[in-house]
Amino acid sequence: MTNKKQKTIEQQIRDLEAQIEKLTEQADVVWPSQELGEKIEAKIIKWFRNEEFFAGFRNTYARAIITLLSIVVLFGYGYYAFMNPELSLWYLGLICLVLVMQAVSVRFVFNFEEKSSRAYSMSARFFSIKTSTRRTILDEYQLRRRDKALQRAHESFVGLLGLALVGAFLYGYQEYFFGEKEFSFTPMPDAVYSFSLSGGQFLVLVFFISGWISLQKYWSYGIKGEPFLSRSESEKLRDS
Amino acid sequence: MYMGRKPKADEELIYNKLEQVRTKAKMTRQQLAEAVDVHYQTIGYIERNEYSPSLVLALRIAKALNKKVEQIFSLEDN
Numbered sequence: 298m299t300n301k302k303q304k305t306i307e308q309q310i311r312d313l314e315a316q317i318e319k320l321t322e323q324a325d326v327v328w329p330s331q332e333l334g335e336k337i338e339a340k341i342i343k344w345f346r347n348e349e350f351f352a353g354f355r356n357t358y359a360r361a362i363i364t365l366l367s368i369v370v371l372f373g374y375g376y377y378a379f380m381n382p383e384l385s386l387w388y389l390g391l392i393c394l395v396l397v398m399q400a401v402s403v404r405f406v407f408n409f410e411e412k413s414s415r416a417y418s419m420s421a422r423f424f425s426i427k428t429s430t431r432r433t434i435l436d437e438y439q440l441r442r443r444d445k446a447l448q449r450a451h452e453s454f455v456g457l458l459g460l461a462l463v464g465a466f467l468y469g470y471q472e473y474f475f476g477e478k479e480f481s482f483t484p485m486p487d488a489v490y491s492f493s494l495s496g497g498q499f500l501v502l503v504f505f506i507s508g509w510i511s512l513q514k515y516w517s518y519g520i521k522g523e524p525f526l527s528r529s530e531s532e533k534l535r536d537s
Numbered sequence: 538m539y540m541g542r543k544p545k546a547d548e549e550l551i552y553n554k555l556e557q558v559r560t561k562a563k564m565t566r567q568q569l570a571e572a573v574d575v576h577y578q579t580i581g582y583i584e585r586n587e588y589s590p591s592l593v594l595a596l597r598i599a600k601a602l603n604k605k606v607e608q609i610f611s612l613e614d615n
Contacts, residue, residue, distance in 0.1 A: 343571070436575035437591055438582060 360402050361520050367395040367512050375505045382497020385504065392508040399515035403446075442518075449517035454510075551589040552614045555580070555598065562602050572601040 370391045378388040435443070469488025473480035480486065494502065559569055559580075566584075570577035573594060582588040583598075590598065590610075599606040 436579050437594055438575065438579040438588055441588075 363395070363398045363402050364516060364520055367399055367515070370395050371505065371508050371512060375501065375508075378501045379498055379505075382495055382501060385497050385500040388501055389504050392504060392511075396508070396511055396515075399512065403443075403515060403518050446517040447514055450514040453513055453517065550586055551595075551610050551612065552586060553583065553610045555609055556584040558602050558604060558609050559584075564602070569598070569601060573597040 374388060374391055378384040466488070467474055469490055470480065470486070472478045472489065473486065478486075559566070564572075566577045566580045570580050573580075574597070575594065579588070579590075583590050595606050595610050599609055602609065
């Protein structure tokens with residue numbers, strides 16, 4: 298008897314769920330303005346995706362020139378600004394300029410789209426509005442190209458950090474490694490660091506480090522702007 | 538022998554007959570790209586075996602060309 302009653306209640310719940318689903322589907326009306334908006338959005342995205350202007354300077358001399366220019370600015374002008382600290386703001390400006398050039402050259406300017414479209418779909422779900430298929434400006438190749446470049450940048454940073462630590466160790470104990478003092482691990486001698494920086498030089502150093510961190514991900518796209526291997530390159534590598 | 542930084546072959550390439558199948562279907566790269574919602578250069582990279590597409594994109598391409606995915610993509614160079 299109780300079992301039968303339970304089954305009837307379960308059936309009623311199932312019927313109610315079906316009704317709710319049906320009503321939700323009916324509520325998902327596509328308004329004409331929404332349809333028009335989607336069409337316009339699709340056209341804009343298609344234009345962004347296919348327009349040659351936004352294709353970047355991949356495999357062009359422009360890309361190579363921008364890469365060389367950014368190296369010259371970061372290291373060359375960086376050294377000059379370090380020696381002449383009154384130029385620190387010029388240094389910052391030039392770093393920003395080469396950063397923008399790098400960003401344009403690899404279509405990185407549209408990198409924000411992933412987050413915004415996710416936020417859009419979440420808010421749409423909240424208001425129970427029927428959402429269309431998610432369109433993105435960057436396609437999967439471009440996204441993987443970016444991820445590959447970031448992966449390479451990370452690898453470079455790890456290597457550079459290791460080098461910097463070794464450099465700092467050698468510098469701190471230079472008297473022991475290159476001088477006459479004898480090194481012993483018991484007791485470990487103190488490392489000696491002595492340098493003075495002016496306010497301007499400190500600024501230049503900060504701009505240099507932040508500029509390097511920002512530029513490294515663009516350098517990781519390579520001179521050609523393509524972090525993927527071509528088939529011939531891959532086969533060559535396997536044969537070597 | 539590689540000069541400079543040695544690149545890593547960390548991605549196995551998938552061979553494909555996309556160019557042949559697409560030409561047979563009388564579609565341009567642009568048309569196929571629009572059908573599968575990617576940039577037309579991406580189709581070129583796939584055709585030249587410079588990029589292995591995701592399973593989703595491979596399935597979409599096969600659907601757009603009215604073929605089975607294994608008729609276009611394979612692990613061996615046939």
